[in-house]
Amino acid sequence: MIYSEFIMDYSKLKKFHGKIENAHRIEEGKNLSCGDEVTLYFLFDGDKISDVKFEGHGCAISQASTNAMIEQLIGKTKEEAFEILKNVENMMFGRDFDDQLLGPVTNFYDVKNYPMRVKCFLLPWKTLELALNGEGKKPLKE
Amino acid sequence: MHSTEWSDEAFCRIIQEFPVLNREVNGKRLVYLDNAASTLKSRTVISKMTDFYLNHYSNIHRAVHTLASEATTEYETAREKVARFINAQSEEVVFTSGTTMGINALVNSLVRSGMLREGDTVLISQVEHHANLVPWIRLSRFFGFKVEYIEADNTGTITTDSILTAKSRVNNPKVVSITGQSNVTGQVMPIEFIRETFKDAILIIDGAQLIPHKKIDVKALNSDFLVFSGHKMIAPTGIGALYGKRALLERLEPFLYGGEMIDKVTFEDVTFNVLPYKFEAGTQDIGGAVALGYTIDYLESLGFENIQRCIEELSKYLLEELSKLDFVEIYGPRxxxxxxxxxxxxxxxxxxxxxxxxxxxxxxxxRSGHHCAQPLMSVLAKxxxxxxxxxxxxxxxxxxNTKEDIDILIEGLKYVKRWFG
Known part of the structure; x- marks a missing residue:
């Protein structure tokens, strides 16, 4: 069953919903095959990710994934965020990964058995990747 | 319970045609309700196609040997079956890879032939599948024709009023290209009314959703072109057909150039083969075309009018049962x-x-998603x-499918609602 208690609970979290008015970086992600959209707002404190919020709609998997991702990102450096992202992808594609680094995000481990839903899970993470790589619409203000 | 169109015995035979229906999925009997995306494949069609590939196959048309002759005969017989199925002549039927290919070929050919020019208007509807939307939008950029829409109401339905409104707004569209049935709202389009309203336009029907369950008579509809896919009516993927009125096909410049479609080639110029070969460049999906012919044989052996009535009965039941669920919002006409x-x-x-x-x-x-009709989603949202x-x-x-399949769906939806609260 893909819908674990963790995923159901995290899909309903509201605390990371919304906009950050003076965000340093805004990144939009789209899942072309289903029309799901997410917009991530990042606030940085030097090299640290001090706050993240999101707007958008999507399925339980993508919503839960976004909430868990944000929870895991806040307080991390960009370098650490890259490392988490790399391990998330390793987890999804059946490679070795550091479960200490991923924390609660390991609750999505079974999603890899649902190839059609991997893209739902990865939507916020792919959007994060764009944001970290600086390919987004709004240039990163340091 | 199966549709009343089938006796128990007939239905039993139908079920045996589709072995996957006996398969278990996640510990349950498979209930396949994704037919609009693609239908299941039948034992008869696949085994006849296999026999063709294993025992009669070769390339068609050119060689004089026995296999070439057998393969060519099968291929051309398939064309005759398709032609009879839609009430056309054989030379008016061109094999394609499917609906998408058919429409892309038509848009390009119409432009190349000067039958669609800069400043002309193409009228389509707001409920079109991307296959009958994206080619028009993109090529209008290159060739300067305009794309206008018959608007859908906020249930996604095309009404006679919206067709008349489009007529008053759009002065004499050169081409009207319309789906026979929406793949999102399920609406069977008032094609006769559209034909009557736009008498002078070149009418293209996207038959992808309609032809699997409703007889399309191109002569009776006075349709200029019809495109459809085989895989939504149990044929294999990769094969479809394009019908065009002979006089139009003769004027039409081919979309694909290459082998077999030519008459005479010099280093300077080319003349084209006769219909329909001038539109079939390169080696065709011979096995697919032959299988499409076998598919028509099979559907006709069941009685196509029985299939039509069966779908009508199941559709009515599906709509009625879904309507009873107060937490379900239904799109399309009622x-x-x-x-x-x-x-x-x-x-x-x-x-x-x-x-x-x-x-x-x-x-x-x-199926879940936007069903290759993204702009329609914004209409439904309203x-x-x-x-x-x-x-x-x-x-x-x-x-x-059976009424029991629909009952299981309804039971499933109630469970989903409880699960997600």
Whole structure:
């Protein structure tokens, strides 16, 4: 069953919903095959990710994934965020990964058995990747 | 219970034609309700196609040996079957890879032939599949024709009023290209009315959703072109057909150039082969075409009018049963023009989650997403009373489905609603 208690609970979290008015970086992600959209707002404190919020709609998997991702990102450096992202992808594609680094995000481990839903899970993470790589619409203000 | 069109014995034979229906999915009997995306494949068609490939196959038309002769005969017989199926002549039927290929070829050919020029207007509807939308939008940029729309109301329905409004707004469209049936709202389009309203336009019918369950008579409809795919009517993927009136096909410049489509080639110039070969450049999907012919044999052996009535009965039941669920929002018309598929949403549950639970806990195959009709989603959003997720769940039936399948779907939806609260 893909819908674990963790995923159901995290899909309903509201605390990371919304906009950050003076965000340093805004990144939009789209899942072309289903029309799901997410917009991530990042606030940085030097090299640290001090706050993240999101707007958008999507399925339980993508919503839960976004909430868990944000929870895991806040307080991390960009370098650490890259490392988490790399391990998330390793987890999804059946490679070795550091479960200490991923924390609660390991609750999505079974999603890899649902190839059609991997893209739902990865939507916020792919959007994060764009944001970290600086390919987004709004240039990163340091 | 199966449709009343089939006796128990006939239905038993139908079920045996589709071995996958006996398969278990997640511990449950498979309930296949994704027919609008693609239908199941039949034992008869696949085994006849296999026999063709294994015992009679070669390339067609050119060589003089026995296999070439057998393969060519099978291929051309398939063309005759398609022609008879839609009431056309053989030379008016061109094999394609499917509906998308057919429309792309037509748009390009119409432009190359000067039958669609800068400043001309093409009228399509707001409910078109991307296959009958994207080619027009993109090529209008290159060739300067305009694309106008017959507007759908906020249930996604095309009404006679909206057709007349389009007529008063658009002065003499050169081309009217319209789906025979929406793959999202299930509406069977008033093609006769559209033909009557736009007498002088070149009429193209996208038959992808309609032809699997409703007889299309191109002569009676006075349609100039018809395109469709085989895989939505149990034929293999990769094969479809394009019908065009002979006089139009003769004027039309080919879309693809290459071998077999030529008459005489010099280093300076080319003349084309006769119809329909001038539109069939390169080695064709010979096995696919032959299988499409076998498919028509099989559908006709069941009685195509029986298939049509079976779908009408199942569609009515599906729509009625879904309407009883107060947490379900249904899109499309609420009358007998709504056929073979229903798109809907559960208030507060994303379509992907609905489809996932239906599959995991009930073995039901449905489709979730925007169904290759993104602009239509924004129309449906306007009429929606829920937080519209920009996509829908779609359940679609074919003649091997039963009322019991629909009952299981309804039971599944109640469970999904309870699960996600």
């Amino acid at each position: 009358d007998e023009t709504h056929q073979s598929l229903v798109s809907f949403n559960l208030d507060g549950v994303h379509p992907h989650d609905v489809s996932q639970v239906l599959d995991e806990d009930f073995g039901i195959a449905t 009429g929606s009373r829920i937080d519209f997720p920009n996509s829908t769940v779609r359940a679609s039936v074919y003649f091997y």
